[in-house]
Amino acid sequence: MVGDLAHWLPMDVDIWAWVGGTQRELHEAGNTGLAMALGDVPAQALEGRFAQLDVVAPAITQHAESLEKPWLELFARYWHLLGRVGDRAMGGVALDDAASLAEFAERGDVAECPAAPGGVEILAVTQANTDGPGYAAARLSSLGAALDGVGPDSLAFAGLATQYVLALVDAGQAAEGVAYAEAAVERLRGAGREASWELGAASARALLAAGRPGDALTALDASTGFKPDDPVAKGRREALLRSLVLATLDRTQEAVEALPDLDVVGDHPREWAEWARTVRVLVESGGSIANSWQLGRILRQWMTYFETMGGHRARFELALTAGHLAVARQGLWQARLLADEAEAALAGLRATEGLTDRVAELRAAAGAAKEAPQPGPRDELVAYFDAADGSTADPERWVGWLWPLSGADLEATRRHTTTLGFLGYPGVGADIYWKALAEDADPAAAGEEDLAYLTGLLIEARQDERVESLAARLPETASHLALARLHRARERWEQTAAEAELAVANGGGLEGRRLWSGAVQQLGDNAKAAEILKPLLETGEAEEEDVWRVIVMSTAVEDWATVRAAATGLGMPIEQGEGPIEEEWHLVRVILPAPDGSQREVLAVRTGPATARLAIPQPRGMEYNAGDVVVIDPRPLEPIPEGEEERESFVIPFAGVTMLRPGGYTSWFFDGAAPSEDEWTEFNEVLAERGWPMWVYSDENYRVTHPASGEQLPGVFGWIAIPPAVRPADLDAVLDDITEQWSHPLAWLDLAREVGIEAERHERISKEYGL
Structure with a gap:
């Protein structure tokens, strides 16, 4: 794994040699899991396996601290942060961690690590994610200092130079960025090295910012064969940049064809602002791009993401872009709200020159545009709304049409505010609904449906104080239900259970029992959670989902009588009797x-x-x-x-x-050259006769080395599980008997060490065949 990574990841070759040596040390010290994880961390960061990365990297960091290995700590922290600020484009939320890493990389026992300049690079990326122009000067200073100590012979050079070019562009010095990029490419060529694709792309961006889109396209074409630092992302990033350049050149159809689909960029926040910008250019130039309410809803979700992650500049740019797209499709109410969104984002920016003028431009465009004509008379709009085809209706248009009625007409208010929430504006909807139900009326007199809708909007808008205020003014049952909903949304399970139980005690019924049961299950008491739902089965109020929940929770506590009764109620053919259900289905x-x-x-x-x-x-x-x-x-x-x-x-x-x-089975690893087809068939049959499960984990590309000729042979490795009644020595004997006549021996080193039989032979096989 390390050998492969060293060819394409942005770290000095020396660091990969060090990683390999550290893996061997960890293996020898018994930290096999940590050693294996170490080699996989970079791939997790670049391939988007963030759920793994967010668990494994901090664990490696913690081990590195305890083992007093600062280089290992730097390695883990670097890749974890790259996974956060690279593809996920985190900004302000990662600034402190990035600054801490940059400071850590300057420590005396770390500074000599070949990867130490990565700390400065990561900090610059994080600052750019937060507010590129606002941090431009700081980025130029820190990157310049790092580049002074790194020559073009280091693999750290291209990454630092790339960030320096992008910082120059953000500083309004695009021409200087072009010159610096060209000089960096020449310095690399003089050192016998090729520029990275990212450096070539930065050069193209600088040319585009300098008003030279034709030269930008030429630069992008010239860099397409350069080796990328991030090979996983290169394809979509290159296509997106190409689309933007072509759109700027008014080569609209080519730009549309080059633009990555939404489902390609949708999971990659780093591309969102540029993708939206390109779409706007194409829409305004008449390209065949669907400027729909669905697009507006997605862009709104992206803004919310960047607001959460401290991506203030991206949030601002997305708000303006989405606002102008909304004007183009006559979603004028949304354009006005997006102008407010952009203005709110200014508070997080360090550099705001000219931005208030851009917000004013959006407001002026919305004010000058014409509203879409209503589908019918104002007093019949609710009826028209209800009659609209849900698959073809445009909720964005309906928000605009219902707005004059909302707050005064309860039926219109209900539809208007919930649609606002659906489109990503729960706070706006909550404000209108709140005024109608809680300020202009007595909420205690409101219907259950209205209270549920209002509570949902308030919770989604994170207006928790209003939920609590509302609950204090409601009758007891409705009050407890409102609070239970709030606690569930915030994952406060003990409070959810307490409020839901009180709601049930006061006639809270179906929803109360569901809330109560769900909270109790989260607290680990499946038996009680199932008992809470059982009355719904008895009264017939339960829906199929409730029955299945009872089945799952009753199964977890082995209440087989309840499982059988509930399953029978669903029409499932279950064998009657007592005790566990142990059938063979599929x-x-x-x-x-x-x-x-x-x-x-x-x-x-x-x-x-x-x-x-x-x-x-x-x-x-x-x-x-x-x-x-x-x-x-x-x-x-x-x-x-x-x-x-x-x-x-x-x-x-x-x-x-x-x-x-638990079945009590124990797994044992085997590894070696693949046997013949007949030998492998016998191997499988012998294990199957004994009921010992076996599974091959290697793929067709796995190879081992012939000890005499050095030839690469097809290999096979996997695991065999034996039940608790079988001794490891029994498996060792069976494997020895099956494989005795094979052309190439199979190794089961851990098993041999466990039973104390021929461990040295298996060690020799592992070494000779490079297992």
């Missing part, structure tokens, strides 16, 4: 958590309404293994195919909920 895929924060998909046999027995041996260190019976959530995670042939081969995935009964 194969399923169970999605379970892994220690590194990722998820694993494990083949299993469904044995009941909410149970499955795992069939695949798992590596050591996992909390589950073959033979374990787990509780599953019986809602499929993927839609069932409609075609009969597809359904026959489709294995349904279900989320794992909790362990029910």
Whole structure:
């Protein structure tokens, strides 16, 4: 893994040699899991496996501190931050961590690390994410100082130079940025090295900012073959930049064709502001781009993301871009709100020159545009709204049409404010609804539906004080329900349970029991949570989802009588009797958590309404293994195919909920050159006869080295699981017997060490074949 990464990741070759050596040290010290994770962290950062990265990198950092390995700590912190401020484009929320890393990299015991300049680079990226122009001077200062100490022979040079060019552009010195980029490319060429694609792209951006789009396209074409620092993102980033340059050149159709689809950039915040800017240029030049309410809703979500992450400049630019797009489609109410959004974003910016004028331009454009004509008379708009086809109606238009009625007409207010919430403006909707129900009227007299809608908007807008104020003015049942909803949204489970229980005691019924049961389940008491819902089954109020929740929670506590009764009520053919339900239904895929924060998909046999027995041996260190019976959530995670042939081969995935009964199986690793087809068939048959699950984890690309010729041979590695009644020595004997006549030996080193038989032979095999 490290050998491959060293060819394309932005770190000095020396650091990768150090990483390899550190991995060996950790292996020898018994920290195998940490050693394996170390090599995977860069890929996690670049491939977007952030759930893993956010677990693994801090764990490595903590171990590095305890082991007093500052270079290892720098490595883990660098990649974790790159995963945060790179593709995820975090800004202000990561500034302190980035500054801390830059300071850490200057420590005496760290400064000589080849990767130390990465601390300055990460800080510059974070500052650019927060407010590029506002931090331009600071970035130029720190990057300039770092570049003074790094020559073009270092792999850190291109990354630092790239950030320096981008800082010059943000400082309004685009021409200087062009010159610096050209000089940096020449210095790299003089050192016998090629520029990175990112440096070439920065040069193109500087040329575009300097008003030279034709030269920008030429530069982009020239850099397309350069090796990228981030190979995973290069394709979409290059296409997006190309689209922007072509759009600027009025080559509209080519720009439209080059523009990455929304589903390509939708998970990559770093591209959002530039993508929206390009779309605006294309829309205004008549390109075949759908400027729809759906686009507006997505851009609004992106603004909310950057507001949360401290991406103040991106939030501002998105608000203005989305505002002008809204004007173009006659969503004038939204354009006015987006002008307010852009103005609010100014408070987080350090450099604001000319920005208030741009906000004023948007307001003027909205004021000069014509509203879309209403579909009918004002007093009939609610009826028209209700009659509209939900699949084709434009909610953005309806917000504008209903606005004059909202606040005065309750029916219109309900539809208007909830639609505002749907489009990303819950705070605006909450303000209108609040005035209508809580200021101009007595909320105690409001209907349940209105109170539920208002509470939902207030919670979504994070107006918690208003929820509490509202609850204090409501009758007891409605008051407890409102507070229970608030506590659930904020994941305060004890308070949720307490308020929901009081609501049920005062006639809170269906919603109260659902809130109460859900909170109690979160607190770990499945038995009580199921008991709370059971009365709904008895009265017939329960919906199918409630029945399934009872089944899952009752399964978790092995209340099989309740499981059978509930399943029978759903029409499921369950064998009657007492005790566990252990039938053989069909194969399923169970999605379970892994220690590194990722998820694993494990083949299993469904044995009941909410149970499955795992069939695949798992590596050591996992909390589950073959033979374990787990509780599953019986809602499929993927839609069932409609075609009969597809359904026959489709294995349904279900989320794992909790362990029910461990099988006690132990897994043992094997590795070596792949045997012949006949030998492998016998191997499988012998293990299957004994009921010992085996699974191959290697793929067709896995190779081992012939000890005599050095030839690369197809390899195979995997795990075998044995039940608790089988001794490890029994497995060792069986494996020894099966593989005795193979052309190439198989190694099971950990098992041999466990049983104390021929461990040296397995060590020799592992070394000779490079396992």
